[in-house]
Amino acid sequence: MLLIENLCKQYGKLTAVDNLSLEVDTGAIFGLVGPNGAGKTTTMKILAALLTPSSGQAWIAGEDVSTNPARIRQLVGYMPDFFGVYDDLKVDEYLDFYAASYGIPVRERRMIIGDLLELVDLNHKRQAYVDSLSRGMKQRLCLARSLVHDPALLILDEPASGLDPRARVEMRELLKELKAMGKTIIISSHILPELAELCTHIAIMEAGRLVISGTNEEIVAHTRTGSTLQIRVMDQADGAALILQEELGLTEIPFLNNSLDIPFSGSDEDLNRILTRMVESGIPVISFSEGKNNLEDIFMQVTKGVVQ
């Protein structure tokens, strides 16, 4: 669906996107992660045919984004991170305006608007002025707007930013529904646990460059220290530390209040052996578990020290 090759965007001396190459398959939910200023929004704007790249190329469904903007805009539904609405329009008029702007005939428009309002749960606000909607409702309306022309690819820049927890959950459910509808989605967000749950693929960007990309599993595997070992004992923490020193080859085991949380890269057999030895040695183990590194940990790990 999307292919990016050596994409660069420069603003004077500032390089916003630096030699970015990516590939997104049809039907994928692709999470674009990165600190502020990483180049996510610039990349998304280039893909939405709103910015011209300084060099490199990107194709959406075979169409070059910089030379065929009219076709790209038909293929892409874009939702920016910050957007405004026309205060003087009602909700259905707002969607009708954009549907008309995409050249959809009047009869089809009515049906599409009804369907979209139902999808984003705003049917009851159909006759309300856009200005009177809450932030969450406006976000959902903007998402509906980006869907009026039934695009093959959705580019959503921070769709959950500034939303309260309930609105975030609603937005997440909505995106899951779009995923089920088979839409290819590129989404950027700062709420990493939600992205990890939603996305089939993740790319982490920093200072305009791509740091890492792949499926969630590939990224966890790539970062090697993919999990942690969490142990809690009633007492005899020294005995447990001794076993761990022998098994893991570590010189110091930092038990704190009879609890321990250390990086672990061993196998399930290693875990089983450690637990068996502790139980056989009479150490009163309360809990023994492996904690998988989440996207947030990986993000902190791979971007550490580079972010200004």
Next chain:
Amino acid sequence: MKRLVLNPVLDKEFRSRMRTWKSPLLISLYLGILALITLGYYWTQQQRIYYSGFGPDIGPQIYVTLTIFQLMLVSFVTPAFTAGVISGEREKQTLDLLVCTRLSATSIILNKLLASIAYILLLIISSLPFFAVVYFFGGVLLGEIAQVFLVYLVTALTFGAVGVFCSTIFRKTQVSVVVTYVIVFFFLAGTAAITAFLVNVRPNFGGVPVIAYLNPLVALYSTFPGSFAQGLPLNFAPGPSGAVGANVTSLQPWQYNFIGDGIIIVVLLFIAVLLLDPVARFSRLKRWFKRKKKVQVDGGEISKKIDTEYTENYEGH
């Protein structure tokens, strides 16, 4: 062409503009000012009649006063309506959403301008009853009134194009409005000042400097009934100095004004269209160059690969 005429931008602008209380208020205010001028002038003439008898030129006199004031009002109102059409969208963060639709930059710019001009036309047309009063007194031909309305329309279009151009160039509406008013002031007063200067510097040159014809007041003045048009301080009859064939064609000053304004409108709108959507401008040309280059570099292998993938993945999905 159909998309250009029945444009959603035009529809939205009409809907938004006519929905608020500001529109009827502005129309009332506009007509109120014109009524004050007409009635005020009529009242002073009535006083004069009391002493010197009815003057047959009262109709043309009210007409001239009214048309000049209306031109000033049009010049004052047009920048207010047009100087924020694009910068306002940018400030409201709706411009990106508008540009990434299928609407072309030309369509957006033209329809934004048309929507504003349509409202100004509404103001002008709503002032017709005042001209009917003038017609009642006699001394003014219907054709002359039509010419005046044409001057209003062209002036509104020119100042509107200046406003749209400024609002595309400047990011902030405030700056755009100020610059537009400065340019409008230049058209009204600056051109007159430069003309006066040039005429004084070169008194024996003959004719009138071209820049004088850009002044809408000159165009308006040249449409006035005979005796009033002769009151012009300069001899406009031979046409602008340096204009090729001007002596032969013997165009009226308002016709020269329309030609000059027409060129300005086209140039300004063309630049505005180019600036509004930098990705889409010359896209066909860029596509042609890229295709040619690609064929030379890799024989179109990448394109072929992507096209095949798209056909397999997307269309088959």
